[in-house]
Amino acid sequence: MTANIPAGTWTIDLAHSQIGFSIRHLSISKVKGLFEDFSGQITSDGTLEETSVTAEIQAASVNTKVKDRDNHLRSADFFDVENFPTITFASTSIADNGDDFVVTGDLTVHGVTRPISIEVEVGGMAKDAYGRTIAAAEGSTTIVREDFGLTYNTTLETGGLLLGPNVAVHLEIEAAAE
Numbered sequence: 001m002t003a004n005i006p007a008g009t010w011t012i013d014l015a016h017s018q019i020g021f022s023i024r025h026l027s028i029s030k031v032k033g034l035f036e037d038f039s040g041q042i043t044s045d046g047t048l049e050e051t052s053v054t055a056e057i058q059a060a061s062v063n064t065k066v067k068d069r070d071n072h073l074r075s076a077d078f079f080d081v082e083n084f085p086t087i088t089f090a091s092t093s094i095a096d097n098g099d100d101f102v103v104t105g106d107l108t109v110h111g112v113t114r115p116i117s118i119e120v121e122v123g124g125m126a127k128d129a130y131g132r133t134i135a136a137a138e139g140s141t142t143i144v145r146e147d148f149g150l151t152y153n154t155t156l157e158t159g160g161l162l163l164g165p166n167v168a169v170h171l172e173i174e175a176a177a178e
Contacts, residue, residue: 005094006125007046010135010175012039012055018172019057023145024164026156031069037061040089042135042175048094053103057087077152084111103139109148116141118171132176139171 020034040055059079062070074081091105092115101120106113123136145151145167154162 005042005044005046005048005051006133006135006177007044009178010042010044011178012041013134013174013176014038016134016174018170020170020172022168022170024166026162027160027164031064033062033064033070033073035059035061035087036063040173040175048096048101051091051094053089053091053094053105055089059085059087078110078150080110084109089116107143107148109143110150112148114143114147116143118169120171128176134174134176136174137171139173141169142166143169 014037017038018034019038020032022030022032025031035057037058038055038061040053042051042053044051060074060081062073062079064070064073073079076083079087086108088108089105091103093104095102095104097119099121101122103118103120104115105118107116118139118141120137120139123138125133125135128134144165145163146165152163156162
């Protein structure tokens with residue numbers, strides 16, 4: 001599918017979007033969470049080559065449904081939200097990948113910027129109840145948290161580590177044409 005993004009500016013609809021993550025815990029299970037406050041835009045002239053994606057996440061909005069854990073994630077051991085209040089993404093390219101896309105760009109977490117690629121599956125477009133054109137997509141990637149300076153860990157009495165190195169990130173995005 002050689003597809004193009006419809007021309008215009010598309011704004012992420014926070015009420016119908018989610019940025020979630022999971023990480024290995026105790027080497028036997030996964031802990032999941034999400035960010036509740038984020039924004040972003042897709043800007044396009046109608047071609048993939050001239051399409052860009054930007055996003056900004058408020059790191060303090062992390063929610064794993066455990067207040068003490070969320071406070072620890074906001075601390076200097078992890079996101080250090082006082083010094084690094086936002087997590088940002090800015091695309092550098094978007095490539096057609098058959099029925100899907102690969103969005104490559106720069107992710108900044110904890111003041112460290114690294115390139116990542118996100119596999120994106122487009123869900124389609126529709127008109128909402130207010131007559132707005134809405135586009136939907138799902139995306140996923142895996143990052144190595146230590147690459148972003150998130151090195152906190154604890155050795156377990158069994159010799160394993162409290163936290164795994166990889167963080168799976170999953171995006172469910174609806175964006176409205178402006």
